[in-house]
Amino acid sequence: MKYTGVCTILCLLCISSGCTSVRFNEREQLSRSDMQFDAPALSSDLTNQIYQAREGASGVFSGGGGGGCGCY
Amino acid sequence: MLLRQVSLPAGSTSGVCLLISYLLVVMLLGPKVNAEPTADELDDLFAVRGIIYEQNDGADDSGGNVYIDEDASIQEGIVLLRKRVNDSHAVQAKFTGVIVTAASWDNARLKAETISGATTDDHGRLSWDLGWLYKNSQGFSGSIHATYGTEYTYRTEGVNIAVGQVFDEGSTALGFKLTAYDDRVRNIRFDGQEFEQETRETYTTDFSLIQSINAYSHVNLSWTHTEQEGFLATSYNAVRANATFDYERVPQSRSRDTLSVRYKRALTRDSYQLGYGRYWDSWGIDSDVLEGRYYFNLYDNRLSMQTSVRYYKQSAANFYGIDFDQPQLLQTSDSDLGRFTGTSAGVLLAFYNPQRLWGFLHTYELGFNYYQRGDGLDLYWLTFGWSFR
Numbered sequence: 203m204k205y206t207g208v209c210t211i212l213c214l215l216c217i218s219s220g221c222t223s224v225r226f227n228e229r230e231q232l233s234r235s236d237m238q239f240d241a242p243a244l245s246s247d248l249t250n251q252i253y254q255a256r257e258g259a260s261g262v263f264s265g266g267g268g269g270g271c272g273c274y
Numbered sequence: 275m276l277l278r279q280v281s282l283p284a285g286s287t288s289g290v291c292l293l294i295s296y297l298l299v300v301m302l303l304g305p306k307v308n309a310e311p312t313a314d315e316l317d318d319l320f321a322v323r324g325i326i327y328e329q330n331d332g333a334d335d336s337g338g339n340v341y342i343d344e345d346a347s348i349q350e351g352i353v354l355l356r357k358r359v360n361d362s363h364a365v366q367a368k369f370t371g372v373i374v375t376a377a378s379w380d381n382a383r384l385k386a387e388t389i390s391g392a393t394t395d396d397h398g399r400l401s402w403d404l405g406w407l408y409k410n411s412q413g414f415s416g417s418i419h420a421t422y423g424t425e426y427t428y429r430t431e432g433v434n435i436a437v438g439q440v441f442d443e444g445s446t447a448l449g450f451k452l453t454a455y456d457d458r459v460r461n462i463r464f465d466g467q468e469f470e471q472e473t474r475e476t477y478t479t480d481f482s483l484i485q486s487i488n489a490y491s492h493v494n495l496s497w498t499h500t501e502q503e504g505f506l507a508t509s510y511n512a513v514r515a516n517a518t519f520d521y522e523r524v525p526q527s528r529s530r531d532t533l534s535v536r537y538k539r540a541l542t543r544d545s546y547q548l549g550y551g552r553y554w555d556s557w558g559i560d561s562d563v564l565e566g567r568y569y570f571n572l573y574d575n576r577l578s579m580q581t582s583v584r585y586y587k588q589s590a591a592n593f594y595g596i597d598f599d600q601p602q603l604l605q606t607s608d609s610d611l612g613r614f615t616g617t618s619a620g621v622l623l624a625f626y627n628p629q630r631l632w633g634f635l636h637t638y639e640l641g642f643n644y645y646q647r648g649d650g651l652d653l654y655w656l657t658f659g660w661s662f663r
Contacts, residue, residue, distance in 0.1 A: 224486040226443040231490050231540040236569040236578065239484065239494050239536060239547075244323045244352060245622060245641060245657055252327065252655060256645070258559040258588050258611050261478070261498030261532035262551035 240264075316364040316409055319356040320634070323659040325349070329376075330652045337650030338609030340596065341514050344651060346376035356407075364407045372399040372425070399425035405434075413440030427460035427509060449482040459505050463521055464512040472505030491539040500530040513605045515598035522606045524593065529556040536565075543571040553588075559611065561588035578624045582643075586616040609649055618645035622657070634662035 224232065231237065240246040240263075250264035327348040331337045338344045349372070356366040401423030409415040419434040438449040457474040482496040504526060511522035536549040551563040565584045572579055590613040593604035620643035627636050641657040 223442050223445045224489050228489045229444055229486075232444075232486060232492055234540060234545070236545045236571070236580075237492075237538055237540050239538065242624070242637075242639060242659070242661070244321055244354060244659060245639060248323060248325050248350070248352070248655075248657055249620070249643065252643075252645075252653075253586075256329075256610060256647070256651075256653065257561065257586060257616065258555070258557075258591065259532065259551075259553035259561040259563070259586075260500060260530055261480070261534075262553055262561075262563045263496075263534050263536065263549055263565065 314409075315415065316358050316362075316407055317356070317663050318358050318634075319354065319661065319663045321352075321354040321659065321661040323352040323354075323657065325351075325655055325657045327655040328653065332650040332652070337647070337652065338612075339607050341519075341607065342512070344376075344609065346374065348375075349373045362408055362410050366403075366405040366407060366419075368403040368405075370399070370401045370403075370423075374398050374426075399423060399428075401430075413444075414438070415440075427462055429458045431456050445486040447482075447484040449480070449484075451478075451480040451482075453478040453480075457504075459509060461505065461509050464510045464519070474502065474504035474506060477501045491537065494534075494536040494538070496532075496534045498530075498532040498534075500528075502528040502530070507606070508608060511606065511608050513598065513601075513607045514596070515601040515605065520598075520601045520605070522608065523602070523604050524591075524606055525557065525604060527556070531555070545569045557611070558592035559588055559590070561586065576626050576628070578626075580622040580624070582618075582620045582622075584616075584618045584620075586618075588615075589613050609651060612649065615648040616645055618643060620644070631662070636663075637661045 246264070250262075253262070254260045254264075325348070327346075327350070329344065329346040329348075331344040335341075335343045335345075350370065351372075352368065352370045354366070354368045356364055358364045401421060403419055403421040405417055405419035407415075407417045415436075415438045417434075417436045419432075421430070421432040421434070423430045423432075432453065432455040434451065434453045436449065436451040438447060440447045453476075455474075455476040457476070459472040459474060461469040461472050463469070478498060478500040480496060480498045482494065484492055484494045486492045506526065506528055507522045507524045512519040513522050514520075530553070532551060532553045534549065534551040536547060538547045539545060546569065547565075547567040549563070549565040549567075551561075551565075553559070553561040553563075563584065563586050565582065567580060567582045570579045570581070591606065591611040593602065594606055594608075594611050594613075595602075596607055596612075598605055620641060622639060622641035625638045627638075637660070639657070639659040639661075642654070643657075644652075644654045646652050
């Protein structure tokens with residue numbers, strides 16, 4: 203399973219690296235605040251923290267688990 | 275069912291009504307504006323966030339672990355302060371305070387006080403995070419954070435180092451993050467017995483790639499790997515074995531991996547995001563997550579609404595069980611490690627006020643999320659926030 207996952211992400215990296223470059227002056231839509239991943243940041247942090255406390259998984263759409271317990 | 279469960283603390287309803295009234299007046303009477311400018315990561319920022327969280331264990335504690343009352347209430351507040359030092363540097367401080375009311379927690383705490391005389395007056399968690407941020411004109415960014423947190427029976431110290439580089443006029447962004455936590459655990463068991471203090475170490479690496487596909491869409495790929503060593507059980511968790519209750523026992527190490535992919539596309543005024551995540555670990559848990567988000571620009575670039583739906587499915591840990599015939603070498607009945615599905619939906623309203631207040635642009639947010647787990651454990655949380663920059 204571990205090797206399958208690594209192979210999957212390597213394939214995705216290869217595919218995405220072939221994407222067309224978007225020039226700086228063409229990035230107006232991509233620069234919009236609603237087009238940023240995990241915006242607004244603090245709200246995303248809070249929500250991901252809850253998912254990590256109530257699910258066996260961690261790090262899905264966020265940067266991994268933290269310290270402490272968070273179990274109740 | 276949902277309406278019955280939602281009950282806000284006294285006084286908060288009038289506060290929310292006042293806030294909504296104020297936002298409507300400013301929105302309708304204010305001048306037309308351009309879209310909210312995207313914040314530079316180093317810009318001055320003062321942000322406050324709050325969360326009210328309720329967890330319902332169903333009738334007769336039938337949700338999650340049937341032998342444990344898993345009802346819980348949590349109120350959490352976060353204050354974030356960031357100050358730009360010069361063109362390339364900024365410093366940041368974040369403080370978090372949490373108040374927890376949980377039946378299982380209180381039960382263990384009271385028993386611990388009664389039987390072992392342990393000092394357990396702490397009902398919550400306090401933590402701080404101090405950081406230094408750097409960014410230059412060549413597209414390189416970096417940050418270092420130090421964190422410290424303390425909660426009932428736990429104390430944690432952590433460090434986080436992140437670097438990133440933007441290539442090809444912003445079309446490609448690569449990021450790497452290393453996080454390390456060192457926890458100290460007071461090992462107070464559910465029956466009040468207190469054993470020697472235990473340790474837990476957590477190391478996490480994150481690799482992230484954001485790649486533009488065209489002028490309207492981009493994709494985010496990430497791989498997170500975590501290694502944990504030490505006391506990984508929840509000290510006050512109990513397991514029913516041979517008609518009596520025993521301690522939870524789990525392996526001393528855990529290896530965890532997550533692969534995520536997210537796609538985001540801009541429409542004329544709105545945008546949407548689709549995501550999929552795959553998780554697996556050395557305890558035998560596999561999970562899949564599907565998520566969709568739609569971002570509505572409701573009014574004149576000032577009022578926006580983000581809606582989200584999420585589906586989660588996980589398998590149980592190898593040593594999970596509700597009832598054991600005999601005590602096992604490894605055993606847990608923690609419902610978070612069991613097999614279940616989870617469906618959640620949320621909405622987040624954000625209001626951007628272009629008129630400066632005390633010299634700052636300000637944004638208000640109000641969010642609500644509801645999560646229904648297939649094993650009968652339901653939870654919802656309300657978030658609210660203010661940002662000044």
